[in-house]
Amino acid sequence: MAAGATKNKTGSKTPSKSNNTAKTSQPKVSKAAQDALSAAKEREIRRFWSYILFFWGILELLITFIKGDGLWRSFHNFNRGMFGVSVFLFAPIMIYVALMIASNTKKNTVVAKCVEGGMLMLLASGMIQILQVGSVDGGSFFKKLRGLYDDGVELRGGGLASAVLGWPLLAAFKRVGAAIIIFLIAFLFILLLTDLTLPQFFKLMTKPFVVSVEAVHTDRVERIAARQEREERIAAERRENTTEQRKKKTVQEDFCEQLSEQKQRVDFARFLPKNEQTEENAETEEEKDIIDVEVIEPVIDETPRSNKRKKKSENAESEEPADVTEDIDEEKESADADLKKIIEQAVSRKMAARTQESEDESDAAADDAESNGQDTAFEGDEEAAVYVYPPIELLQYPKKKIDKDVIEAEIQEKSQKLVETLEVYGVKTRITGIFRGPSVTRYELQPAAGVKVSKILNLADDIALNLAALSIRIEAPVPGKPCVGIEVPNDVRDPVSLRELIDSDEYRKAKGKLTFAVGKDIEGKIVIGNIAKMPHLLVAGTTGSGKSVFTNSIILSVLYHAAPDEVKLILIDPKMVEFKPYNSIPHLLIPVVTDPLKAAGALGWAVNEMNKRYKQFEANNVKNLEEFNDMLAKEQAKPVDMQDPVYTKMKPLPQILIVIDEFADLMMVAGSEVEDSVIRLGQLARAAGIHMIIATQSPRKDVITGLIKSNIPSRVSLSVSSNIDSRVIMDQGGAEKLLGYGDMLYKPVGVKTPIRIQSGYADTKEIVEIVKFLKSEHTAEYSESVMAEVEENMPKPKEDKKNSGNSEMEDVVVNPDDDLIDQAITVIVRTGNASTSYLQRKLKLGFSRASRIMDQIEEMGIIGPQDGAKPRKINLTEAEWLEMRARR
Ligand SMILES: Nc1ncnc2c1ncn2[C@@H]1O[C@H](COP(=O)(O)OP(=O)(O)OP(=O)(O)O)[C@@H](O)[C@H]1O
Numbered sequence: 001m002a003a004g005a006t007k008n009k010t011g012s013k014t015p016s017k018s019n020n021t022a023k024t025s026q027p028k029v030s031k032a033a034q035d036a037l038s039a040a041k042e043r044e045i046r047r048f049w050s051y052i053l054f055f056w057g058i059l060e061l062l063i064t065f066i067k068g069d070g071l072w073r074s075f076h077n078f079n080r081g082m083f084g085v086s087v088f089l090f091a092p093i094m095i096y097v098a099l100m101i102a103s104n105t106k107k108n109t110v111v112a113k114c115v116e117g118g119m120l121m122l123l124a125s126g127m128i129q130i131l132q133v134g135s136v137d138g139g140s141f142f143k144k145l146r147g148l149y150d151d152g153v154e155l156r157g158g159g160l161a162s163a164v165l166g167w168p169l170l171a172a173f174k175r176v177g178a179a180i181i182i183f184l185i186a187f188l189f190i191l192l193l194t195d196l197t198l199p200q201f202f203k204l205m206t207k208p209f210v211v212s213v214e215a216v217h218t219d220r221v222e223r224i225a226a227r228q229e230r231e232e233r234i235a236a237e238r239r240e241n242t243t244e245q246r247k248k249k250t251v252q253e254d255f256c257e258q259l260s261e262q263k264q265r266v267d268f269a270r271f272l273p274k275n276e277q278t279e280e281n282a283e284t285e286e287e288k289d290i291i292d293v294e295v296i297e298p299v300i301d302e303t304p305r306s307n308k309r310k311k312k313s314e315n316a317e318s319e320e321p322a323d324v325t326e327d328i329d330e331e332k333e334s335a336d337a338d339l340k341k342i343i344e345q346a347v348s349r350k351m352a353a354r355t356q357e358s359e360d361e362s363d364a365a366a367d368d369a370e371s372n373g374q375d376t377a378f379e380g381d382e383e384a385a386v387y388v389y390p391p392i393e394l395l396q397y398p399k400k401k402i403d404k405d406v407i408e409a410e411i412q413e414k415s416q417k418l419v420e421t422l423e424v425y426g427v428k429t430r431i432t433g434i435f436r437g438p439s440v441t442r443y444e445l446q447p448a449a450g451v452k453v454s455k456i457l458n459l460a461d462d463i464a465l466n467l468a469a470l471s472i473r474i475e476a477p478v479p480g481k482p483c484v485g486i487e488v489p490n491d492v493r494d495p496v497s498l499r500e501l502i503d504s505d506e507y508r509k510a511k512g513k514l515t516f517a518v519g520k521d522i523e524g525k526i527v528i529g530n531i532a533k534m535p536h537l538l539v540a541g542t543t544g545s546g547k548s549v550f551t552n553s554i555i556l557s558v559l560y561h562a563a564p565d566e567v568k569l570i571l572i573d574p575k576m577v578e579f580k581p582y583n584s585i586p587h588l589l590i591p592v593v594t595d596p597l598k599a600a601g602a603l604g605w606a607v608n609e610m611n612k613r614y615k616q617f618e619a620n621n622v623k624n625l626e627e628f629n630d631m632l633a634k635e636q637a638k639p640v641d642m643q644d645p646v647y648t649k650m651k652p653l654p655q656i657l658i659v660i661d662e663f664a665d666l667m668m669v670a671g672s673e674v675e676d677s678v679i680r681l682g683q684l685a686r687a688a689g690i691h692m693i694i695a696t697q698s699p700r701k702d703v704i705t706g707l708i709k710s711n712i713p714s715r716v717s718l719s720v721s722s723n724i725d726s727r728v729i730m731d732q733g734g735a736e737k738l739l740g741y742g743d744m745l746y747k748p749v750g751v752k753t754p755i756r757i758q759s760g761y762a763d764t765k766e767i768v769e770i771v772k773f774l775k776s777e778h779t780a781e782y783s784e785s786v787m788a789e790v791e792e793n794m795p796k797p798k799e800d801k802k803n804s805g806n807s808e809m810e811d812v813v814v815n816p817d818d819d820l821i822d823q824a825i826t827v828i829v830r831t832g833n834a835s836t837s838y839l840q841r842k843l844k845l846g847f848s849r850a851s852r853i854m855d856q857i858e859e860m861g862i863i864g865p866q867d868g869a870k871p872r873k874i875n876l877t878e879a880e881w882l883e884m885r886a887r888r
Pocket residue numbers: 001002003004496541542543544545546547548549550697741742743758759760761
């Protein structure tokens with residue numbers, strides 16, 4: 001987890017104090033808080049001075065042009081006396097400086113900009129004195145000064161201010177020399193001050209005005225860009241044999257020509273990440289396609305919600321987040337102050353809701369669970385309290401935002417280098433698209449006719465070297481496009497916070513209770529997943545790659561989307577550090593499991609729970625959890641006298657999510673039991689609403705066995721150490737090229753090509769705050785019966801097993817409590833060996849008993865008849881057998 005995370009909540013409020021006290025233990029956070037505070041302070045100062053200077057500039061403008069009377073006239077004359085003809089520049093320069101200060105660019109401090117403005121005025125007045133008058137008239141020093149002032153009032157020369165630069169230069173170099181020198185000084189001064197090249201200098205000069213009018217023109221410009229984009233996309237789709245992938249945004253075909261011929265300036269704004277774009281782009285967002293409709297929950301939720309959900313949406317409404325485009329820093333500053341208020345509001349809402357609930361439902365609470373016919377672990381549960389969702393403000397927005405210009409310059413430089421590098425190696429390409437994601441930018445290149453894709457693939461290392469990139473990943477071809485995608489790490493990453501993912505329409509509108517925020521893809525689009533559809537997920541990555549941050553983001557997503565009676569969690573954390581903070585939250589079915597043997601027991605319990613649920617489904621003629629809960633809701637919606645009493649007191653079954661942080665630890669201590677449970681759950685648990693997320697830093701074949709892999713089709717790979725590891729987890733290379741820190745490949749079931757995504761980040765402090773909030777609102781709802789069953793299901797430690805002398809059975813695990821025929825079928829379907837002698841050996845049976853059992857199994861149609869020396873035919877797969885058993 002985030003090393004620098006702090007438990008000190010007040011750290012962000014009083015950074016200087018917390019720095020002193022917690023400096024040694026929490027250096028990162030203290031510094032960040034301090035930075036945020038000083039940035040906010042600096043922004044305030046800038047804003048203040050920009051207003052002052054702006055209005056002063058307006059005043060100066062009026063004073064310069066309107067003569068007036070009295071004191072106004074004195075000011076009018078004084079201004080002219082000071083600056084002479086250059087007085088007309090005074091107000092514009094002042095307004096310019098005000099805009100520069102307000103435009104919040106780097107190095108843009110108040111003092112620097114004021115000095116810059118002042119110098120410009122001195123240079124201007126000196127220049128006018130030199131050019132217009134060419135000398136400084138008068139006798140004594142003071143008379144000369146007086147002369148300059150008086151001339152200035154009459155709008156002759158540069159006024160008194162020209163005495164600073166104009167006069168000394170005239171004295172030393174005379175008119176022509178002084179004019180040349182002051183021009184050069186002015187020019188040099190501007191270049192040095194701005195640290196710019198000549199083209200940049202001209203651009204900068206116009207920038208403040210551009211910024212000030214940008215708001216007015218953005219609408220028009222971006223609408224045109226959006227229209228062009230749409231037209232180009234439609235044209236491209238028509239040309240390129242429309243496929244699903246081609247619906248994604250394309251970029252202008254002529255981009256490459258513009259780039260290589262250097263004829264025109266490219267509009268890089270189109271390639272900027274979404275959060276850099278403005279509202280108008282958001283309008284066109286609606287028309288964009290979601291990456292994969294299989295994976296992403298539909299964004300429209302019209303289903304009426306239950307009463308509890310209504311309460312949630314009321315909460316959500318009042319907690320409606322501020323516009324994401326608002327100043328994020330400001331929001332963060334006020335977040336702490338608002339937090340207390342929000343929590344208080346939430347508490348009072350909850351109290352009101354509880355009172356209402358208890359009035360309405362006090363009679364129902366004490367009923368006997370057994371009479372409802374419910375047989376699962378959730379029988380006899382107490383009536384669930386109304387869930388108070390954690391306020392969204394407990395999650396923070398990212399702190400830094402990257403300058404648009406910096407991004408533009410980086411894209412321009414890298415795209416050029418890319419084309420040039422390939423050309424050096426004899427590969428002619430043209431850029432057809434650029435997509436900037438949070439951590440990498442994908443440059444889409446179309447090779448010239450006759451260029452082999454493999455040639456580009458082989459140049460990966462050379463390209464990385466020339467771009468000075470840590471590593472690059474080549475996607476050849478980009479699915480659905482006639483081009484090669486080269487993913488180059490960004491110089492500076494755009495941080496992706498869990499807040500912006502969870503506080504998004506995509507997430508809010510997703511229906512599934514196991515909806516989670518995956519991250520942002522290479523186009524900056526928010527990707528939302530649903531564990532229930534996966535229905536299980538394997539996560540791998542080396543240490544420090546971001547597995548725990550990712551699994552935490554899934555857990556937090558669930559806490560923000562589902563009440564404890566809708567989703568129950570079993571968190572398994574053999575490392576003992578990742579999930580411990582979640583202890584006592586109401587979603588937990590049992591306390592966070594840290595003992596690997598107990599974890600194996602928990603998986604065993606899940607298998608039993610799955611079997612029980614299947615029986616219940618069968619008894620009620622439904623196929624899965626959803627149908628069961630729907631059926632129950634329909635029954636209970638009937639008038640009481642028309643209800644089947646069996647259903648009256650039944651409660652809907654929650655989905656169960658099991659999250660395992662380090663799977664290798666479990667496999668090490670109870671390999672066969674764990675594997676067996678995982679395989680069974682993998683095969684059947686989807687319909688029963690039980691889902692697993694299995695994370696490991698060891699994507700080896702002995703940890704993620706072939707059977708586990710084949711039963712868990714959805715995968716996430718963070719950076720791994722080798723191509724082999726990548727193949728184990730993703731069935732293809734590429735994950736070894738990832739950059740770490742949440743950069744990952746996401747391949748949910750049904751998606752052939754992994755999607756590159758930057759996962760959302762929430763630090764430990766945020767997690768602790770959310771858990772603290774939930775604990776303040778709810779009590780833990782652990783199930784005693786589940787805890788007892790978990791203990792019962794715990795396998796014996798390996799030592800004990802060796803002593804029991806049962807090692808022969810280790811490769812085929814059968815449940816000794818099953819009857820012999822079931823054990824024999826398990827052995828046969830699992831090993832594919834249907835011979836009597838094999839059964840004898842495996843189950844330690846005499847020959848006659850083993851052959852009787854074989855006959856019975858043959859009668860059941862599970863195996864074929866004996867056919868000479870040929871092996872018997874087995875008519876059932878292991879999965880079918882497991883399903884058959886579960887349905888009995
Ligand atoms: N999405 C992310 N955005 C930004 N930084 C991240 C992200 N994910 C991880 N990190 C950074 O990487 C560090 C390590 O992440 P994490 O603890 O999740 O690694 P891990 O793979 O679980 O490692 P281990 O297996 O050793 O526990 C975090 O402390 C954080 O600083």
